[in-house]
Amino acid sequence: MRTASVVESGIQTTVQDYPGRRGMLAQGFFPAGPMDHFAHRAANLLVGNPDSAATLEITLGAFRLTLDGDAAVAVCGAEAPLAIDGEEAAIWESHEVPAGSEIALGIAPGPGFRLYLAVDGGFDVPPLFGSRATYTMGALGGFEGRPLHSGDGLPLGEPGANGAGRRLRAAARPAYSREWEIRAMRGPQAAPDFLTEADMETLFSRKWPVDRNSNRTGVRLESHRFEWARRSGGIAGGHPSNILDNSYPPGAININGDLPVILGPDGPTAGGFVVAATVVHADLWKIGQLRPVGDTVRFREISIDEAIEAERALVETLSESSVEER
Amino acid sequence: MTERTIKSMLPGTFYRRPDPQSDPYVSEGDEVKPGDVVGLVEIMKSFHEILSDAEGRVARFLVENEALVDAGQDIIALEPT
Numbered sequence: 151m152r153t154a155s156v157v158e159s160g161i162q163t164t165v166q167d168y169p170g171r172r173g174m175l176a177q178g179f180f181p182a183g184p185m186d187h188f189a190h191r192a193a194n195l196l197v198g199n200p201d202s203a204a205t206l207e208i209t210l211g212a213f214r215l216t217l218d219g220d221a222a223v224a225v226c227g228a229e230a231p232l233a234i235d236g237e238e239a240a241i242w243e244s245h246e247v248p249a250g251s252e253i254a255l256g257i258a259p260g261p262g263f264r265l266y267l268a269v270d271g272g273f274d275v276p277p278l279f280g281s282r283a284t285y286t287m288g289a290l291g292g293f294e295g296r297p298l299h300s301g302d303g304l305p306l307g308e309p310g311a312n313g314a315g316r317r318l319r320a321a322a323r324p325a326y327s328r329e330w331e332i333r334a335m336r337g338p339q340a341a342p343d344f345l346t347e348a349d350m351e352t353l354f355s356r357k358w359p360v361d362r363n364s365n366r367t368g369v370r371l372e373s374h375r376f377e378w379a380r381r382s383g384g385i386a387g388g389h390p391s392n393i394l395d396n397s398y399p400p401g402a403i404n405i406n407g408d409l410p411v412i413l414g415p416d417g418p419t420a421g422g423f424v425v426a427a428t429v430v431h432a433d434l435w436k437i438g439q440l441r442p443v444g445d446t447v448r449f450r451e452i453s454i455d456e457a458i459e460a461e462r463a464l465v466e467t468l469s470e471s472s473v474e475e476r
Numbered sequence: 477m478t479e480r481t482i483k484s485m486l487p488g489t490f491y492r493r494p495d496p497q498s499d500p501y502v503s504e505g506d507e508v509k510p511g512d513v514v515g516l517v518e519i520m521k522s523f524h525e526i527l528s529d530a531e532g533r534v535a536r537f538l539v540e541n542e543a544l545v546d547a548g549q550d551i552i553a554l555e556p557t
Contacts, residue, residue: 161486161524209520210547212485257485257547362488362544365520442519443487443544 152219152306154269156298157252160213162365164284165273165292165304166190166266167204171281175397175419182283182291183415185366186264186438188324189227191468193268196224196244198313201468203272204282206298207438208265211257215267216250221306222270222314223247228262228326228439230255241265242323243476246314261326262439271307286366287416315476322472326439329357333433334403334449335457339393339424342379345405349376350451353403353426357446358410364442366416371447373408386422395422401429401437403449412437412447427451432460480530481538481550482508488519490526490551492541506534507557514552517545526551533557 156163168190170183184190184207191201206215211230217223224244225232232239233254239245247253255265275282275293284292293302334354341350352374361370376391383392391405398404402413402425412429414437427449429437440447452460484490492500492515502514508528515526532554539545 161522162520210486259547362519363521441487443546 152217152221152271154273154304154306155216155218156300156302156304157214157216158212159298159300160208160211160255162209163213163298164207164286165204165275165282165298166207166284167282168201170283170415171279171285171291174279178419179279179285179288180417180419181400181415182281182285184266184438185415186227186266186435188435188464188468189264189438190266190268192242192318193224193226193266194272195468195470195473196226196242196313196316196318197222197268197270198310199268199270199272203268203307204275206267206273208255208267210263211255211265213255215253217247217253217269217306219249219306221247221309223253224268224313225255225265226268226318227265228258228260230258230265240317243317244313244315260441260444261328263441264438269306270309270313274305274307285416316473317476319472319474322467324435328441328445330436330440330445330447331450332429332436332447333452333457333460334427334429335454336427336451337425338428340426344379344390344393344424345426346377346379349378350426352376353410354449354451357448360440360442360445360447362442364440366414368404368414368417369412369437369440371410371412374410375408376405391423393422393424395420398425399428401431401434403427403429430457430460432457432464479535480532480554482514482526482528482530482552482554484515484517484526484545484549484551485547486517486519486524487546488517488524488544490539490541490543490545491516491518492537502534502552504534504536508532508534508554530554531557
């Protein structure tokens with residue numbers, strides 16, 4: 151069995167799989183999984199893995215790994231210097247990596263914040279409730295329920311067909327920016343019952359700065375005094391953002407008092423604040439690429455039909471037709 | 477000669493002290509050597525140390541305490557000892 155050894159861990163590197171730990175909301179598990187599902191899936195596609203194979207989610211970079219067996223490796227996500235045994239290598243491509251090689255990632259200067267490293271066969275940590283994803287809030291899943299440290303040894307799965315020498319066509323790669331547009335649908339708690347139409351216009355027009363304390367739990371934006379359609383939350387609490395506790399969807403734009411927070415893959419399953427809008431699944435990957443200092447988000451409202459069409463287009467992009475031989 | 481600088485490798489909030497009651501890690505005029513902690517950066521609800529990668533004397537701080545810094549930004553200017 152091949153093993154990958156962590157030499158330098160970066161600020162937060164976790165094992166993640168897609169779609170994460172689904173069907174467990176009632177037990178208090180948000181799905182975990184890659185914060186950028188697009189880059190995770192693209193990296194797997196390039197090395198010939200299914201979407202469900204576990205990759206490493208590397209925050210910002212400064213990460214090094216050695217492999218004790220031959221492998222095909224691809225890194226997708228934020229542009230960052232990648233070297234294999236000291237030789238410069240491109241991201242969004244799969245590479246043949248001989249046994250004993252070191253894979254080294256420098257710091258991503260931006261735009262973008264996270265990178266996904268896939269190895270053919272995937273990272274074969276023990277599944278928990280059907281998933282290898284690390285749930286940082288619950289400290290479970292992945293590798294011992296925690297981000298990786300230097301010295302950790304990760305077992306690799308059996309490789310399939312060799313996936314080296316492939317790259318994602320330029321047209322299939324998503325555009326990264328410091329000013330992001332993210333598509334969202336209104337609700338479940340929007341105007342006129344909870345917020346005013348003017349509030350919804352503010353939500354969908356403002357350039358929201360991303361706060362430094364954003365992480366896999368949620369992306370905090372900037373406080374804003376909304377008008378609100380109600381004077382208070384009634385029996386649910388004094389502030390009009392309060393509602394009786396209800397379940398939250400991943401990608402919820404949760405208004406916590408005056409603070410909008412986009413709930414990430416390790417977020418809370420339930421709570422007592424309104425969800426004014428919800429990021430559509432086809433754009434949910436973008437929250438993994440928001441840099442916590444200096445990036446802004448503008449939400450664009452779309453309909454459910456547009457959201458379904460966007461999802462269909464994304465699935466088509468993440469297919470063999472987007473891969474070319476190098 | 478060109479002045480050396482110590483950079484933050486992380487984006488986040490820069491702090492000169494380990495906590496509000498403590499003295500700053502380093503002040504102007506102090507000598508630092510490679511590996512010395514010269515500040516903290518807060519990001520994603522956790523704190524990371526900024527280490528000096530050079531030897532020298534702290535000439536001045538290029539950012540204020542609690543300022544937002546980006547990855548690769550110069551934090552401290554060093555002069556030769």
